[in-house]
Amino acid sequence: MMETDSNSSTASPEEVARFTAMAETWWDANGKFRPLHQINPVRIAYIRDFVCPHFNRDPMGTEPFKGLELIDIGCGGGLLCEPMARLGANVSGIDAGDKNIAIASLHAGQGDLDINYRQQLPEDLVKTGKTFDVVLNMEVIEHVADVDAFLAASAALVKPGGVMVLSTLNRTLKAFALAKVGAEYIMRWLPTGTHDWRKFVKPSELARGLRTNGVEVSDIKGMVYHPLQDTWALSNDLDVNYLVSAVKPL
């Protein structure tokens, strides 16, 4: 059920419809979302290794995120929310697509995980005044209609002293060649039309957008694919996929 609120929305209707159509296959590691399943360990490790020192936690411990309030914006089928819950966080997941939320809730139930899923847009959640220790914005910015409004809403959800972790695609020719043409047309990893290259965001634009909203970037890392091993790894090459960690000072 879409909210009846007709104010400016950050999710474009075409994007919502496209992902909802693919939602059933979210949890098939060899299905359409295989790339997300493959990058998941790399991005989770990045999140963990930033969040743990920030909040003074042991990353090797059993529940290093215990007690942290965490929100995953654009949670999809819950690929990120479930690991975050197992690491001990109190997890909320919001997504613009109601089918995604239904699938994510169903799957969390199968795994006995307690996750607060809700079909909601970040700007609507901001109105409730709720804030979080950790805000995740992973692989969503490249799909939103208004990046500035989206970043403003996301930043407002971070508690003072809290953190935000983002990942997205850079707007470079290399990203166009690899992430758009390569992944969608040649490798067929992603359905054609998954990404619109013009919506890709440069790291400098992201940093500026966050700073305007009181959030300071503290680290940027690239994420690259090794074709021979069929694996992903962190790298200093920011040209295609990159991850950003940021802090909202107290």
Next chain:
Amino acid sequence: MVRSGSGPEIQADVLIAGGGLVGGTLACGLAMGGLSVIVVDAQDPADGLDAAFDGRASAIALSSQRVLEGLGLWSSMEKASAAIKEIRVTDGDSLFFLHYDRRDVGAEAFGYMVENRVIRTALASRFTDLDNLTLLAPARIDALERNPGDVRATLADGRTIKARLVIGAEGRKSPTREQAGISITNWSYRQAGIVCTVAHEFSHDNVAHERFLPAGPFAILPLPDNRSSIVWTEREELAPELMALDDDAFLAELEERFGDFLGRLEVVGPRWAYPLSLQFAERAVDHRLVLAGDASHAMHPIAGQGLNMGLRDVAVLAEVLTDARRLGLDPGAGTVLESYERWRRFDNTLMLAMTDLLSRLFSNDVIPVRLARDLGLAAVNRMPPLKKVFMEHAMGLAGDLPRLMRGERL
């Protein structure tokens, strides 16, 4: 949805079917990696510690010893182990031989010989130290259901278990593998392995001997206290006759193959005969299921690598599942299991092919084949780099090693 069960459901991250050398070691590794583990074993734990239950001894390669060390199992086995400091390979009564010395690779030893009951004793005591490890034995899994989100097992006594992943480590005839419908490639070598322990007059000086006799390899492997473990490969049809001989006649047959270089011999304890076959499961993973050790791959004992390959499964699985746990990933997720399969598959195939080739080459008395392999042995002996490669394989130090095998923390 407990079906036929009575009593409370027992929950854990991982259910291991089979608590033997591989299943037991794996349980320790997973528990140390922070996962909760339930082990179900058909055997009464007390039986396994008796020498009459399993008279075999295992060759523990250097890399395997590191795994046992890293899992807190080695300290209690060390006293009851014998280091292998030299390996002498000979071909029947031919003069050509291959000699490996630990000093050539700058190691303390190539590996160690440990009696299986010593390993079982170490496992039993380690099990009691680890909080998140539960052993249910003797117990049998009656029904196993693999659902989208979990695995549910019902034991014969009605207890029920819920886990995220089931690991089949019950050996060659793994019911978990059979129930999952994973087929195996299996062929018999038409050979039997006769195993016994001998006491001898003189010290073995920590030298292992492998002799290639016409019926197959005959190995003399050092044990503590002037004893050696014998692995005697014999033609399938001859094994029952040898096993039926009285002690004196059996000793006479043994002496004929063993020789007198260690003085007077005496067979101590019972003797066993095992049919030898190669077996390879078509895949080591399935939905929320993993196979480890002989359940996945069982090979010819020619190179003493069966348990070592099983312990490599253990080291890789413990690493993959511990890393997954530290990332909050579901231990039964397809991507997690896939990384285990990918890591182990090539290695296992290579080792199976190597041991198969060796056994075919050396269980053979055709003159040209003998000549070729004698020249081969002599040639390898004179080429230090090639010899080093062979030794590194035997020590388990070749390939992409998991952390436990590199002597690092899990």
